[in-house]
Amino acid sequence: MSGEEGRYAAALVNRARDRINRSAQWPLGPALRAYRLHGLEHWLIRERDAFVQTAKAALAAAIAWELAAELLRVRDPVLASVAALVVVQVTLYQSVRRAIQYSAGIVAGMVGALAIGRYLGVNMLTMSLIVVFGLVLGRTLQLGTQVTQVAVTGLLVLAFGSSYGMVRVLDSVIGAAIGVLVNTVVAPPAFARTAAKELADLADDLAALCGAVAKRLRDDWDHDQARSWLSRSRELAASARAARKIAEQAEESLKYHPRKSVHLDDVHRVDEAAIALDHVATQLNSLMRGLSDLTADFAAIPATHRSIPPELAQLLDDSAKALNAFGRLQLPDKASPRVYEELSRLIKSSKPHAREAAQAMHPDDDAPTMLWSIHGALLDDSRRMLRELDPDDGPHREGIPAHLRAYSSHPSRQPA
Numbered sequence: 303m304s305g306e307e308g309r310y311a312a313a314l315v316n317r318a319r320d321r322i323n324r325s326a327q328w329p330l331g332p333a334l335r336a337y338r339l340h341g342l343e344h345w346l347i348r349e350r351d352a353f354v355q356t357a358k359a360a361l362a363a364a365i366a367w368e369l370a371a372e373l374l375r376v377r378d379p380v381l382a383s384v385a386a387l388v389v390v391q392v393t394l395y396q397s398v399r400r401a402i403q404y405s406a407g408i409v410a411g412m413v414g415a416l417a418i419g420r421y422l423g424v425n426m427l428t429m430s431l432i433v434v435f436g437l438v439l440g441r442t443l444q445l446g447t448q449v450t451q452v453a454v455t456g457l458l459v460l461a462f463g464s465s466y467g468m469v470r471v472l473d474s475v476i477g478a479a480i481g482v483l484v485n486t487v488v489a490p491p492a493f494a495r496t497a498a499k500e501l502a503d504l505a506d507d508l509a510a511l512c513g514a515v516a517k518r519l520r521d522d523w524d525h526d527q528a529r530s531w532l533s534r535s536r537e538l539a540a541s542a543r544a545a546r547k548i549a550e551q552a553e554e555s556l557k558y559h560p561r562k563s564v565h566l567d568d569v570h571r572v573d574e575a576a577i578a579l580d581h582v583a584t585q586l587n588s589l590m591r592g593l594s595d596l597t598a599d600f601a602a603i604p605a606t607h608r609s610i611p612p613e614l615a616q617l618l619d620d621s622a623k624a625l626n627a628f629g630r631l632q633l634p635d636k637a638s639p640r641v642y643e644e645l646s647r648l649i650k651s652s653k654p655h656a657r658e659a660a661q662a663m664h665p666d667d668d669a670p671t672m673l674w675s676i677h678g679a680l681l682d683d684s685r686r687m688l689r690e691l692d693p694d695d696g697p698h699r700e701g702i703p704a705h706l707r708a709y710s711s712h713p714s715r716q717p718a
Contacts, residue, residue, distance in 0.1 A: 358489070362477075401482050407443075408470060419459070429460065440453070502629040502632045508625050539587045571702070585687045586621075620688060
């Protein structure tokens, strides 16, 4: 095989390997990865809220159907079930708000359709008018995701008559009320757990990139590979910003919650953890930029100075393991004290690794000036990522569950 063919084959292999490493981006990827990394028991804990919300939605839909059928004598009260499904949200505040928006949209649509149909009849013009009227009114009333509900209801009332409109209103109001009631009475959701799951998945995503880069740095890699890492790190930085916004919304989720005081500490914790992972994502993105710059043509760094010593790869391996542990701690289970110990030991053992990497990456006297800057940035970013995740002395210790922080200060863990 010629050298050109060899490079082409290597590029194909590398591309396939990258696809495998990034498989967690497809919908079932995070769930399968969590199962593979942390085991069935922790996976069930991580997905528990999703299972509970699904069961609650099914229960609300069934109760709404039966109640509407009994009270209104509707043959197929599917609209009641639809309203219940729409209203059962991840927070009580969102459930109440969605119920009001959904009901208001239906009432507005019915009133508008009756008024337009009475004076203009039912034809192509009135169908167009009710759509325009519905969308404008929905936005004026700030119905959020239910903006189109006004127009949809209006079209149905025009098509099937005023009697249908009244049934639709009552049917939907019953379903919305049942949805709110079920969501409030049956295991009322706390958004902090939902946010914690998002953070756990994000931590695993960041860990996957760190691990993949560490593995390739010990092998052959080039500028194209570094650019793909940089692209992925940018995606994760955006995900980290989104996760931080989700965490910030956790406080709002406690509105109307019957156990608000119980969840306040969890809300603060996920907010702190989100800040930590946002910082890690920023530093990882900077690190990937450094690797890209190292091999870029504009840097004019000779090929003999472009290699990365295995000591830096070791630091990235440490970061990957630390991220997996930090993410797992966001949803505590009976193994959490052991995971905390592992994270604590890992951060401590990474400190000599950082010194070894600094020694190995000290440029020669004849090295280009830019190499000093890139190597320094790579080392700083690697150390800062581990610093953010330090459960004992890091800046975001409060991102670890309180009972584990208390465990960490127990006398049995202190040096003799």
